[in-house]
Amino acid sequence: MLTVFLASGCGDRIDVESPTVQEGQKETLTIGFSQVGSESDWRMASTTSVRSAFSEGSRYNLIYDDAQQKQENQIKAIRKFIDQDVDYILLDPITESGWDSALQEARDSGIPVIVCDRRVAVEDKDLYTAWIGSDFELEGKRACEWIRRFFEEKGYHEAVNIVHIQGTLGATAQIGRSAALEEAVRNNPKWRLLDQQTGEFTQARGREVMEDMLKRFGDRINLVFCENDNEAYGAIEAIRAAGMRPGTDIENGEIMIVSFDSTRKGLEYTLDGTIALNTECSPLYGPRLTELVDSLERGEKLPKDTFVEEGQFSTYSEVDSVQVDGKEYEVTPLTREVIDERAY
Numbered sequence: 460m461l462t463v464f465l466a467s468g469c470g471d472r473i474d475v476e477s478p479t480v481q482e483g484q485k486e487t488l489t490i491g492f493s494q495v496g497s498e499s500d501w502r503m504a505s506t507t508s509v510r511s512a513f514s515e516g517s518r519y520n521l522i523y524d525d526a527q528q529k530q531e532n533q534i535k536a537i538r539k540f541i542d543q544d545v546d547y548i549l550l551d552p553i554t555e556s557g558w559d560s561a562l563q564e565a566r567d568s569g570i571p572v573i574v575c576d577r578r579v580a581v582e583d584k585d586l587y588t589a590w591i592g593s594d595f596e597l598e599g600k601r602a603c604e605w606i607r608r609f610f611e612e613k614g615y616h617e618a619v620n621i622v623h624i625q626g627t628l629g630a631t632a633q634i635g636r637s638a639a640l641e642e643a644v645r646n647n648p649k650w651r652l653l654d655q656q657t658g659e660f661t662q663a664r665g666r667e668v669m670e671d672m673l674k675r676f677g678d679r680i681n682l683v684f685c686e687n688d689n690e691a692y693g694a695i696e697a698i699r700a701a702g703m704r705p706g707t708d709i710e711n712g713e714i715m716i717v718s719f720d721s722t723r724k725g726l727e728y729t730l731d732g733t734i735a736l737n738t739e740c741s742p743l744y745g746p747r748l749t750e751l752v753d754s755l756e757r758g759e760k761l762p763k764d765t766f767v768e769e770g771q772f773s774t775y776s777e778v779d780s781v782q783v784d785g786k787e788y789e790v791t792p793l794t795r796e797v798i799d800e801r802a803y
């Protein structure tokens with residue numbers, strides 16, 4: 460079994476130690492990395508992490524490709540990596556579908572593909588060597604359970620009108636987080652989903668979508684479920700520009716914001732209560748990926764799926780843990796020290 464990767468918010472650092480070359484191993488490994496784009500703070504942190512872990516002077520030669528949020532660019536990058544005869548391909552796929560032929564070509568060329576963060580939906584699972592990433596549906600369920608418990612603890616039993624700013628449609632992070640909210644809406648008769656639209660995981664789109672929702676629903680909105688921090692920044696701007704207030708006092712017109720990622724800036728908003736709850740998603744893929752590559756180099760077999768462990772942060776102390784599918788997860792009371800320790 461592979462080591463469990465901890466990303467619980469304490470002491471996460473982007474630096475990594477250079478691994479030592481063992482006997483019989485190649486001196487330099489050429490690695491092609493196809494990254495989604497640069498749509499969010501999370502994404503920038505993930506890029507920095509991967510680039511620094513596979514940095515120059517180490518035994519790796521990283522070829523980095525930014526797909527600018529387009530799958531066709533990722534497919535081109537994979538073909539280019541095959542032409543360059545790289546030793547490994549690392550792929551963070553923008554959406555889940557549409558990978559069969561590109562991955563088949565990589566396999567035919569004998570190049571192992573490690574998928575990270577988001578998943579690929581392919582019929583033949585042997586088309587990639589391993590996947591490492593977050594359990595996005597679990598993140599969503601933890602967020603929804605926190606919301607349910609928060610209102611329960613407050614003794615608030617009235618209707619909750621929700622608007623939902625989704626991530627890039629078809630991306631695993633969107634699919635999982637959206638599925639969790641939709642299920643929670645089905646299970647909580649007082650929760651009403653007024654609208655859902657994609658904010659593309661960006662601040663600009665998050666703001667536009669929120670402006671549109673405020674125009675249409677105004678002060679009927681009690682809660683906005685943002686699928687990442689950048690969308691939350693955009694939503695906060697739109698709410699303030701409309702003369703309204705983010706916060707948890709929904710009976711007095713505040714709009715409660717929940718978000719995902721727990722980047723530094725997202726946690727700043729969480730520390731002052733602007734974001735009520737932030738569910739962590741760790742972007743520090745560099746050290747995780749060097750570890751997987753090194754394991755393969757040593758001839759070890761990797762587990763098909765490896766999940767990253769994550770936390771949850773809030774300054775509201777009503778809920779200190781949530782239970783999902785019979786398991787208990789702690790909610791960390793957010794302090795300045797937690798933010799200071801964040802590398803991103």
Ligand code: GYE
Pocket residue numbers: 498499500501502576577630632660686687688689719720740
């Ligand atoms: O939540 C968002 C980013 O795939 C987990 O993509 C990632 C998501 C992350 O743009 O900020």
